[in-house]
Amino acid sequence: MRYVGPRQIVIDDKPAPVPFWTPDRAFEGQTVVIVGGGPSHADIDLDALKGVRFIAINSACRKVRPVATAEDILYFSDNSWSERFPGLLTDWPGPVVTSNRNTKARLGDAVRRLDLEPLVHTFQVMIDHVSASSGHAAACLAAVMGAKRIVLIGFEGKFVNGQSHGHSDYRMQDAGPLAERFVPGWFALAPAFDRLGVEVINATPDSAVTCFPVADLYEAIS
Numbered sequence: 017m018r019y020v021g022p023r024q025i026v027i028d029d030k031p032a033p034v035p036f037w038t039p040d041r042a043f044e045g046q047t048v049v050i051v052g053g054g055p056s057h058a059d060i061d062l063d064a065l066k067g068v069r070f071i072a073i074n075s076a077c078r079k080v081r082p083v084a085t086a087e088d089i090l091y092f093s094d095n096s097w098s099e100r101f102p103g104l105l106t107d108w109p110g111p112v113v114t115s116n117r118n119t120k121a122r123l124g125d126a127v128r129r130l131d132l133e134p135l136v137h138t139f140q141v142m143i144d145h146v147s148a149s150s151g152h153a154a155a156c157l158a159a160v161m162g163a164k165r166i167v168l169i170g171f172e173g174k175f176v177n178g179q180s181h182g183h184s185d186y187r188m189q190d191a192g193p194l195a196e197r198f199v200p201g202w203f204a205l206a207p208a209f210d211r212l213g214v215e216v217i218n219a220t221p222d223s224a225v226t227c228f229p230v231a232d233l234y235e236a237i238s
Contacts, residue, residue, distance in 0.1 A: 034120040037113070037128035042087065043069055044162030047237050049219075051076045052151045052170030056221050060169055064233045069163075071154045076170060077104055086110050091130075091154040093147070095119045098127075115153060130157060139208040148201025155216070156205070165215045167236040173199045173224035203227045 049070040051060065057076055062083050071089040072080050074097055080088075088110040092098060095118040098105060105112050105126065113128045114120065120129040135146045135156040146156050151171060158166050206227040209216045218225055219233040 036131040041162040048163040054172040057170035145204040
């Protein structure tokens with residue numbers, strides 16, 4: 017594999033286009049839930065998500081798949097994750113979006129490739145803040161797709177009872193990334209959401225992400 021500019025990869029001497037997708041305004045004026053994979057992810061009440069638009073992050077899609085529709089997004093950044101769990105992508109009923117060019121080259125029209133640079137421009141923050149995690153990028157995506165309110169669930173930003181996730185697909189070695197990148201990323205994005213007129217509510221119990229108002233999930237989506 018070799019790279020030929022930002023929009024094409026050559027695999028086995030054959031060009032594999034990796035064009036960017038232009039987000040639409042499918043979430044105009046809506047509440048959108050960003051479903052993360054933190055420790056509380058395992059206890060998410062699926063009944064609360066019925067009829068509510070959401071973006072599932074990586075393996076969180078497995079938990080919410082029973083209530084997912086053609087309007088709900090699966091978002092991920094890691095090519096290695098998509099290689100490990102290809103069935104989660106093919107089973108998803110809605111759009112599958114990634115910022116990873118390798119994944120786009122491999123899977124073609126099965127995924128949509130998101131350009132993070134326009135998000136950086138819109139939010140007027142550093143790329144490290146938008147890309148601090150797939151959840152950060154997904155929240156920014158929801159905003160540019162017209163979401164009026166964004167609700168975070170499964171975003172503790174810390175270890176709970178020795179666990180960083182509510183599923184076993186990811187095993188973090190230490191809490192460094194959470195403290196150094198994950199939590200600061202949300203604090204950097206918070207003023208930009210305010211400036212754009214997008215309300216963000218954290219419905220994650222006992223979260224280290226304290227820069228947003230807190231509510232339980234049912235209250236946040238009402």
